Amino acid sequence: MKCENCNNPATVHLTEIKAGKKIEKHLCESCAAALEGIGNAKGHTPINELLTNFVMAQSGGALKEQTSTCETCGITWAEFRQSGVLGCANDYRTFEKELAPLIQRAHEGATHHVGKVPTRRGSTTLAPKRRVDTDKLKKDLQRAIEAEDYERAAKLRDQIRTAENA
Amino acid sequence: MKLNDLTSRAGEWLRGNGPMSEVVISSRIRLARNVAGHNFLSRCSRAQRNSLETKIRTALLAETDQFAKGLFYVDLADAPEIDRQLLVERHLISKPHATAEGARGVAVGEEESVSVMVNEEDHLRIQVLKSGLQLEEAWEQINQIDDVLESQLDFAFHPRFGYLTACPTNVGTGIRVSVMLHLPALKLTGEIEKVFRAAKDMKLAVRGLYGEGTEATGDFYQISNQTTLGKVEEDIIQDFKHVVIPKIIDYEHHARRTLLNERLTALDDKVHRAYGVLRAARMITSEEVLLMLSHLRMGVNLGRLQGIEIRTINEMLLMSQPAHLQKLMGKKLEGDARRAARADFIRKKLGVA
Numbered sequence: 001m002k003c004e005n006c007n008n009p010a011t012v013h014l015t016e017i018k019a020g021k022k023i024e025k026h027l028c029e030s031c032a033a034a035l036e037g038i039g040n041a042k043g044h045t046p047i048n049e050l051l052t053n054f055v056m057a058q059s060g061g062a063l064k065e066q067t068s069t070c071e072t073c074g075i076t077w078a079e080f081r082q083s084g085v086l087g088c089a090n091d092y093r094t095f096e097k098e099l100a101p102l103i104q105r106a107h108e109g110a111t112h113h114v115g116k117v118p119t120r121r122g123s124t125t126l127a128p129k130r131r132v133d134t135d136k137l138k139k140d141l142q143r144a145i146e147a148e149d150y151e152r153a154a155k156l157r158d159q160i161r162t163a164e165n166a
Numbered sequence: 167m168k169l170n171d172l173t174s175r176a177g178e179w180l181r182g183n184g185p186m187s188e189v190v191i192s193s194r195i196r197l198a199r200n201v202a203g204h205n206f207l208s209r210c211s212r213a214q215r216n217s218l219e220t221k222i223r224t225a226l227l228a229e230t231d232q233f234a235k236g237l238f239y240v241d242l243a244d245a246p247e248i249d250r251q252l253l254v255e256r257h258l259i260s261k262p263h264a265t266a267e268g269a270r271g272v273a274v275g276e277e278e279s280v281s282v283m284v285n286e287e288d289h290l291r292i293q294v295l296k297s298g299l300q301l302e303e304a305w306e307q308i309n310q311i312d313d314v315l316e317s318q319l320d321f322a323f324h325p326r327f328g329y330l331t332a333c334p335t336n337v338g339t340g341i342r343v344s345v346m347l348h349l350p351a352l353k354l355t356g357e358i359e360k361v362f363r364a365a366k367d368m369k370l371a372v373r374g375l376y377g378e379g380t381e382a383t384g385d386f387y388q389i390s391n392q393t394t395l396g397k398v399e400e401d402i403i404q405d406f407k408h409v410v411i412p413k414i415i416d417y418e419h420h421a422r423r424t425l426l427n428e429r430l431t432a433l434d435d436k437v438h439r440a441y442g443v444l445r446a447a448r449m450i451t452s453e454e455v456l457l458m459l460s461h462l463r464m465g466v467n468l469g470r471l472q473g474i475e476i477r478t479i480n481e482m483l484l485m486s487q488p489a490h491l492q493k494l495m496g497k498k499l500e501g502d503a504r505r506a507a508r509a510d511f512i513r514k515k516l517g518v519a
């Protein structure tokens with residue numbers, strides 16, 4: 001794949017969301033640095049550009065943003081928009097409403113965590129039970145059967161059974 | 167174990183005999199974790215950053231027996247530039263971690279198959295690196311390490327968003343699965359596009375040898391997941407193992423067969439020219455070494471060249487890089503002198519005077 005800007009090999013692949021539209025860009029490293037401000041050592045990852053651009057596009061009401069500030073670390077929504085990195089864990093609560101759609105976009109529409117949960121010795125919060133997506137397992141099972149990978153199919157069948165009985 | 171002991175040998179993951187090693191160089195899994203009750207690093211004062219580093223270092227060193235044999239810790243704020251560069255070349259730390267400022271470090275163990283970066287973008291970045299295609303093994307190991315660390319440290323977690331990370335693109339499982347592939351035949355047959363297309367369809371990122379923002383020099387590509395929320399870790403891994411990677415391996419095998427059946431002379435020409443350059447050069451750049459070693463590796467894997475082990479090729483790949491070379495020579499080398507030392511090193515490895 002060639003860089004869209006010059007003809008060097010493209011090594012930086014960006015997906016931007018601007019005004020609700022997905023735009024893909026394939027650039028070489030130097031063009032990415034020059035055009036998108038994506039540096040090598042410093043600067044943030046391409047995926048953060050996605051976020052920044054997405055947040056920019058979303059922020060129609062610029063006035064509203066100034067109101068929310070995290071009590072723990074002092075970051076404002078505007079500052080997050082600038083840097084693409086959050087200031088502390090509490091930001092996920094403070095900015096939950098703003099973050100939720102953004103996270104959803106960045107993660108193929110996912111809204112909730114599934115998977116590993118810490119046991120958290122001495123913690124007061126009760127972690128939710130691991131939810132197993134049986135639809136996904138069933139799809140995998142179908143695929144395994146088609147690929148005649150019966151060993152894996154058997155494993156998946158067991159997993160589905162366990163999940164459905166839980 | 168000290169950093170200097172690393173210089174002259176390759177890590178376990180480069181021994182070159184893992185499953186599917188003719189195409190798959192390595193499998194890597196990384197977990198991002200943050201300690202509850204501490205700001206993320208961009209919002210830490212110098213003092214907060216220091217105390218966080220001490221806290222995590224203590225936890226890492228407290229449980230060494232349980233999760234990593236021969237664990238040692240490198241204080242990166244205190245390490246010379248060449249040592250930090252050496253760790254980047256060995257894939258034990260990221261480039262940003264090498265050049266950042268302030269209290270930070272890395273713990274390395276199990277013959278370099280385990281590393282934990284402290285105070286990188288997240289408080290902890292745990293990594294397990296294995297030779298060839300060994301994602302399930304890597305997951306099993308990193309999952310255990312995570313459990314051990316969790317008994318020492320309270321990780322920031324949210325019931326809806328999962329493990330909380332400084333960048334929301336890592337939130338949820340905090341997992342990044344990366345497989346490094348050697349795809350010389352797809353490059354030669356002009357079909358490397360297929361890989362980019364397949365990766366795009368599956369929402370995966372394709373990068374060069376050293377991760378984000380690096381060129382895919384020498385036909386080495388890293389494929390990694392971008393989505394960390396809404397998928398169970400095992401599912402992400404199974405997708406890689408059973409869908410993504412087999413598909414790409416298939417493409418590469420097909421391209422290799424095409425070269426063998428239809429373009430044998432052209433293939434042999436590439437392989438033997440590369441061998442010739444490496445045996446004859448008196449000055450050579452890292453880029454050229456990568457490209458030549460890539461062709462050499464392909465030649466060995468396709469049985470077009472005998473008497474060279476993949477392990478030797480991997481060692482040359484690793485040790486011909488700037489920091490390794492300078493460590494081996496025991497002095498700072500630049501420009502022509504470095505290129506000359508590199509050429510000498512390669513010739514010696516290949517048994518030519």
Ligand SMILES: [Zn+2]
Pocket residue numbers: 003004005006007008027028029030031032
């Ligand atoms: Zn370009």
Ligand SMILES: [Zn+2]
Pocket residue numbers: 070071072073074075087088089090091
């Ligand atoms: Zn905060």
